[in-house]
Amino acid sequence: xxxWSAGLAFILMFSxxxxxxxxxxxxxxxxxxxxxxxxxTDKVVELKFTTWxxxxxxxxxxxxxxxxxxxxxxxxxxxxxxxxxxxxxxLTTSLAAGQAPDVFLIGExxxxxxxxxxxxxxxxxxxxxxxxxxxxxxQPDLINMGKINDKxxxxxxxxxxxxxWYNKRMFDEAKIPYxxxxxxxxxxxxxxxxxxxxxxxxxxxxxxxxxxxWEYPIYIYLWLNGTDIGNEDGTKAEGFMNxxxxxxxxxxxxxxxxxxxxxxxxxxxxxxxxxxxxxxxTDKLAMMVTxxxxxxxxxKSDVQYGSALIPTGEGGDRASIIAAAGWAMNANGKxxxxxxELMKWLSGTxxxxxxxxxxxxxxxxxxxxxxxxxxxxxxxPVIEMMDYAKKPISMRSANxxxxxxxxxxxxxKVLLDKSxxxxxxxxxxxxxxxxxxx
Amino acid sequence: xxxxxxxxxxxxxxxxxxxGLLIFTLGPMLFSLVLSFSKWDIITxxxxxxxxxxxxxxxxxxxxxxxxxxxxxxIFALVSVPLYQVVSILIALLLNMRTRGMKIFRMIxxxxxxxxxxxxxxxxxMIFNPEYGILNRALEWFGIxxxxxxxxxxxxxxxxIVMGIWGVGNTIIIYLSGLQGVPDELYEAAxxxxxxxxxxxxxxxxxxxxxxxxxxxxxxxxxxxxxxTQAFVMTNGGPLNSTLFYNLYxxxxxxxxxxxxxxxxxxxxxxxxxxxxxxxVIRSSSxxxxxxxxxxxx
Numbered sequence: 001x002x003x004w005s006a007g008l009a010f011i012l013m014f015s016x017x018x019x020x021x022x023x024x025x026x027x028x029x030x031x032x033x034x035x036x037x038x039x040x041t042d043k044v045v046e047l048k049f050t051t052w053x054x055x056x057x058x059x060x061x062x063x064x065x066x067x068x069x070x071x072x073x074x075x076x077x078x079x080x081x082x083x084x085x086x087x088x089x090x091l092t093t094s095l096a097a098g099q100a101p102d103v104f105l106i107g108e109x110x111x112x113x114x115x116x117x118x119x120x121x122x123x124x125x126x127x128x129x130x131x132x133x134x135x136x137x138x139q140p141d142l143i144n145m146g147k148i149n150d151k152x153x154x155x156x157x158x159x160x161x162x163x164x165w166y167n168k169r170m171f172d173e174a175k176i177p178y179x180x181x182x183x184x185x186x187x188x189x190x191x192x193x194x195x196x197x198x199x200x201x202x203x204x205x206x207x208x209x210x211x212x213x214w215e216y217p218i219y220i221y222l223w224l225n226g227t228d229i230g231n232e233d234g235t236k237a238e239g240f241m242n243x244x245x246x247x248x249x250x251x252x253x254x255x256x257x258x259x260x261x262x263x264x265x266x267x268x269x270x271x272x273x274x275x276x277x278x279x280x281x282t283d284k285l286a287m288m289v290t291x292x293x294x295x296x297x298x299x300k301s302d303v304q305y306g307s308a309l310i311p312t313g314e315g316g317d318r319a320s321i322i323a324a325a326g327w328a329m330n331a332n333g334k335x336x337x338x339x340x341e342l343m344k345w346l347s348g349t350x351x352x353x354x355x356x357x358x359x360x361x362x363x364x365x366x367x368x369x370x371x372x373x374x375x376x377x378x379x380x381p382v383i384e385m386m387d388y389a390k391k392p393i394s395m396r397s398a399n400x401x402x403x404x405x406x407x408x409x410x411x412x413k414v415l416l417d418k419s420x421x422x423x424x425x426x427x428x429x430x431x432x433x434x435x436x437x438x
Numbered sequence: 439x440x441x442x443x444x445x446x447x448x449x450x451x452x453x454x455x456x457x458g459l460l461i462f463t464l465g466p467m468l469f470s471l472v473l474s475f476s477k478w479d480i481i482t483x484x485x486x487x488x489x490x491x492x493x494x495x496x497x498x499x500x501x502x503x504x505x506x507x508x509x510x511x512x513i514f515a516l517v518s519v520p521l522y523q524v525v526s527i528l529i530a531l532l533l534n535m536r537t538r539g540m541k542i543f544r545m546i547x548x549x550x551x552x553x554x555x556x557x558x559x560x561x562x563x564m565i566f567n568p569e570y571g572i573l574n575r576a577l578e579w580f581g582i583x584x585x586x587x588x589x590x591x592x593x594x595x596x597x598x599i600v601m602g603i604w605g606v607g608n609t610i611i612i613y614l615s616g617l618q619g620v621p622d623e624l625y626e627a628a629x630x631x632x633x634x635x636x637x638x639x640x641x642x643x644x645x646x647x648x649x650x651x652x653x654x655x656x657x658x659x660x661x662x663x664x665x666x667t668q669a670f671v672m673t674n675g676g677p678l679n680s681t682l683f684y685n686l687y688x689x690x691x692x693x694x695x696x697x698x699x700x701x702x703x704x705x706x707x708x709x710x711x712x713x714x715x716x717x718x719v720i721r722s723s724s725x726x727x728x729x730x731x732x733x734x735x736x
Contacts, residue, residue: 089693096480096698117481268589268677272569332483401695412678416591 045338047077048101049327049346052087060355061346068345075338095119095330102333103342105157108145108324109394115153116398121329122151126340133344137365141389146326154326155347156364158355160291161322161385162216164188164311168304170195170206170286179287179308181381185224188287188311189256192263195286204262210276210288211256211264213411215404216321217289218253219392224313225249229407230432234397237432241407242425251421254414266415280305291323292362292382309381310388322389324364399436406432473702480698487699494703504704506679507687510595514683515662518599522658523651526606530613531639544614551607559671562601563588566672588673591680598668598681609654616650617643645728652727656716663712684708 051061065079080101082090088110094100106114114120127135135143135152142156166179174195179188192208199205212218222228227245230237240246257264265285270276277294279285281301289310298305312318327343329336345351352363356372362383363369373383394400410424419427474494478487498504533544550558565573566587574584587597620643628638644651666685669675675682675690688708692701 092481092693092696096483098483114481117479119481119483268586271589272567272586409678412676416677418591418678 043074045075045335047075047103047335047338047342048080049077049103049105049342050080050082050087050091050101051105051325052082052084060351064346064351064354067350068342072341075341077342095332098332100330100332102330102335102339103327103346104330105325106154106328108322108326109392111146111154111326111328112148112395112400113398114328115148119331120153121331121333121336122153123155123329123340123343124152126336127152130340130344133348137349137367138347139364139366139369139386141322141386142324142326142364145322145324145389145391145395154328155343157325157327157347158352158361159322159324159364159386160293160362161320161382161389162220162289162291162310163320163379163382163385164287164289164308165280165294165298166287166306166308167280167283167285168306170283178306179311181309183308183311184316185221185311185313189263192256192287193261196263204265206283207265207279207285208263208287209256210270210279210285211253212270212276212288213267213408213415215408216323216392218411220289220310220319220321221253221313222246222249223319223390224317226313226315226317228393230393230397230399230403232396234393234399234403235436237403237406237429237436240429241403241410241432242422242429247422247425250411250414250425254411254421257415267412268415292379293323295379307379307382309385318388319390320385320388321392322386399432402432402435406435470702470705473699474706475703476699478698480692480696490699494700495707497700498703498707503679503682503687507682507684510680510682511663511665511684513595514599514665515659518602519655519658519662521599522602522606522609523654525603526609526613526654527647527651529606530610530617531643533610533614534617544611547610548607550605555605555667556671558605559668562604562668563672566597566601589677591676591678594673594677594681598672601668609658612654613647613650616647620646648727649729652719652723656719659715659719660712663708663715 049065056062059081061081062079065077068077069075091100091104100119106120127133135155138156139159142159143152146152146154146156164179168178171178176191176194179191188209195206195208196204197206219228225245225248227240227243227249229241229246231240256262257266257269265273265276265279270279273279273284276285276288276290277297280288280294281298281303283303292307310318310320327346329339329343333339347364349365349368352365352368355361356363356368362379363372369383373380376383392400393403397403406428407425410419410428413419413424414421473487475489475491476487477490477493529547533540533547565571568574568584568586568589571584571587573587577584585593587593624642624646625638628642633641664685665683666689669681669683669686670689673681675686684704685708688701688704691697691704
């Protein structure tokens with residue numbers, strides 16, 4: 001036991017010691033710089049902000065930080081990025097130790113959780129007292145996403161609606177027209193059947209569609225079928241996760257990756273074949289529902305791809321999820337006014353332009369997105385998907401991890417033939433509800 | 439004779455180590471002991487630690503995953519500890535032969551032990567890959583259709599146990615030094631008395647290296663119960679919790695769901711379990727561990 005618990009406790013205690021020793025994030029530099037906005041003292045406020053990834057020296061965020069420092073002589077901001085995998089852990093432990101950066105990036109999936117724990121400062125008062133900055137420069141949907149109980153907790157950085165990505169070469173080979181706006185989910189599956197190819201031994205070599213175990217595409221699929229894994233505020237699973245509609249839909253979904261008629265790799269197949277995007281890039285997968293972040297990799301490969309609207313469900317409905325990231329303010333930060341200045345800069349027009357220049361992310365602001373829209377051909381459907389975005393359970397409830405854990409476990413059981421869909425979902429719903437009551 | 443100056447120097451020399459022990463080991467251990475009786479959602483900072491008495495322990499005994507992780511860990515320890523000891527002794531016996539080029543063989547067997555566990559794990563993920571992996575390719579030659587080792591709940595734990603044999607180099611080296619401490623005249627005497635190789639091994643080698651076995655057994659038990667990295671990297675507990683090792687579950691509680699109090703309670707339960715097993719081995723040692731010097735004291 002010693003290894004872990006001692007290690008953890010050590011990190012925490014060590015950070016506590018450190019925080020007691022240092023005087024927080026501000027210190028007097030004595031450089032004699034005049035502070036213009038804050039009563040003419042010679043104090044320079046030091047701020048830190050963090051994101052995941054972006055470790056290269058010439059990253060956009062680093063440049064934005066430099067520009068901010070140049071234009072704000074009274075604030076000195078340091079950019080401290082964390083490699084993707086360790087981000088959540090690092091942020092959490094630094095929050096625990098009271099050493100968290102003043103401004104940090106949160107993904108839409110973790111957002112509700114952080115707000116629920118009270119570590120994120122609500123922004124409404126800052127916005128009210130600052131007439132120079134209006135949130136109507138942002139996509140209204142993104143701002144609505146950031147609101148919890150009518151309070152706004154983050155300013156958008158960028159966004160990524162999920163869309164359908166397809167492999168043109170595989171479509172051409174099978175002589176099937178590319179997906180269009182009229183496609184229903186059934187159209188997609190019948191196309192996927194034609195795109196799936198087996199070798200002499202009956203082993204599938206090319207898959208038509210990826211029925212992934214990732215929750216987001218599954219949520220979208222369930223919404224298209226008029227159901228969800230939980231109620232609106234995420235307090236009940238019984239009658240949702242195991243409703244007749246959900247069971248019927250999931251039976252169809254699971255059948256996509258099992259049996260003779262399968263068109264999709266199982267999650268295990270995907271894992272052993274190197275992941276869905278690498279299967280897609282090597283012409284082993286014809287269609288997948290995912291976010292625009294795959295574009296970076298796709299462009300590096302020689303795959304010919306297009307994007308399309310996610311097909312409609314039985315009732316003609318369309319749905320998507322926006323995967324977004326936003327800047328949040330540390331509720332225990334020492335210099336909140338300055339932190340808000342930084343947030344305004346990091347999500348403002350200049351920053352949105354700088355980030356979308358390379359075409360990797362979509363700008364969160366209306367004007368800049370309109371510009372992208374006017375030029376964009378390939379990803380036009382992706383941008384359009386934004387209009388159909390709904391909030392997944394992780395953005396509606398702090399109980400979301402309970403829902404997703406049990407739901408994933410149920411699907412895993414079904415895929416490994418350990419249970420039927422109905423039994424697995426009944427059990428999962430019961431477990432979720434019993435865990436919530438506690 | 440006491441010499442205050444050299445005594446003081448002695449204390450000074452152990453001071454850095456002693457401080458390290460206090461700050462980095464004992465302090466955190468005490469802290470985690472306190473936490474095991476508290477509820478602490480670590481995001482909210484030190485101030486939100488809430489004392490809850492025995493609640494964590496009560497909850498743990500109703501926790502299905504606690505029993506699952508305990509089961510996985512016990513199966514792993516029960517199979518792997520004896521297996522690795524036997525394999526290590528056998529390889530050590532081979533490496534103890536006086537043949538040309540033996541140093542190279544010793545190096546080959548020891549080398550895997552210096553490669554970081556994460557790198558080893560990445561390599562074995564490739565070996566176990568059902569489509570492209572070397573293991574299933576090799577099985578194909580014999581007409582066997584290999585399973586999806588790490589993705590199939592009936593094989594995943596077994597695969598990790600088998601994989602562990604690759605890293606027994608450290609244990610082998612310790613056995614090797616134990617074997618080299620066995621005096622040749624004992625073998626000669628046994629041979630004169632007509633003992634064959636197996637008899638010589640059982641009656642001379644095993645008793646003579648029993649202190650080494652004792653040491654390796656205890657280290658093996660502790661290591662077995664604390665198994666973590668490979669499962670974390672290779673399976674993350676899956677499929678269907680079939681490789682949910684105790685330490686992995688503990689880690690998930692602490693750093694995925696941020697229930698630090700619960701995780702601390704789990705860690706103290708593991709501490710108790712390891713303590714009990716170690717004590718059993720230590721207590722039993724008087725029956726089977728032979729120390730060379732014992733006779734003189736009697």
